[in-house]
Amino acid sequence: MFNPEASLYNGWRICFSASVESEEMSSRSMKDRIVRLIPTDFLMIPIHALEGLSVRRRFARTLYQKMASSYERGRSLLYFGEDRFESATRFADRVLDLGSGTGYLSRKLARGARMVVGLERELHMTREAVSRGGGVHYVVGDMTKLPFKACSYDVCTSLGAIHCVDPFEFFHETARMLRPEGEALVLSEDWITPRFYPQAGHRTIREGIKRAGLRLVEEAKIKRLHRLYRASRT
Numbered sequence: 001m002f003n004p005e006a007s008l009y010n011g012w013r014i015c016f017s018a019s020v021e022s023e024e025m026s027s028r029s030m031k032d033r034i035v036r037l038i039p040t041d042f043l044m045i046p047i048h049a050l051e052g053l054s055v056r057r058r059f060a061r062t063l064y065q066k067m068a069s070s071y072e073r074g075r076s077l078l079y080f081g082e083d084r085f086e087s088a089t090r091f092a093d094r095v096l097d098l099g100s101g102t103g104y105l106s107r108k109l110a111r112g113a114r115m116v117v118g119l120e121r122e123l124h125m126t127r128e129a130v131s132r133g134g135g136v137h138y139v140v141g142d143m144t145k146l147p148f149k150a151c152s153y154d155v156c157t158s159l160g161a162i163h164c165v166d167p168f169e170f171f172h173e174t175a176r177m178l179r180p181e182g183e184a185l186v187l188s189e190d191w192i193t194p195r196f197y198p199q200a201g202h203r204t205i206r207e208g209i210k211r212a213g214l215r216l217v218e219e220a221k222i223k224r225l226h227r228l229y230r231a232s233r234t
Contacts, residue, residue: 099161103129
């Protein structure tokens, strides 16, 4: 577990690790560029369909509990715009990753941010995340009822989790967490999941951002199956 009291020490440790692992990071960067060019995201079509159906039929929590140990299998072959999240959080003081799952994105963000907190409602997923390390502090909780003080974070992120909750409640809580001029980056599943669960559609997400008092700064397509929303608190 990440100790906030040792954040300065951990910050130095992260910087040092980045320098000694530069060759590995360069290799990873090359692989990421290759993955971005290949249509591997089509492998996600049946998974998106299953996730959308699970939310609609209300067996999503059971599904994620059973998938916890194998949830990250094959992720290295896919591209979710992770570099966009890393760029937005690099050198950030405090980052909150909502729906952190097994910590896939949280660990990446911890390479550059001073402190990263991952929040996930499923205990099985959180245990898996903790076992993978990465200098992240994990909390079990609800994305629509966040157990933190208002204005606590510089950046809030969420990668492919918004379809599991009410978007209006999600963005209301996200806006409450953000410090002035803070940003939220949210990746949603673009067109398969919304067919099963219309509440996760683009119009609802845009309206949720607007109602929360956030300003939509960017909306971008991430390959073929995902869409990234970047919003700021003024």
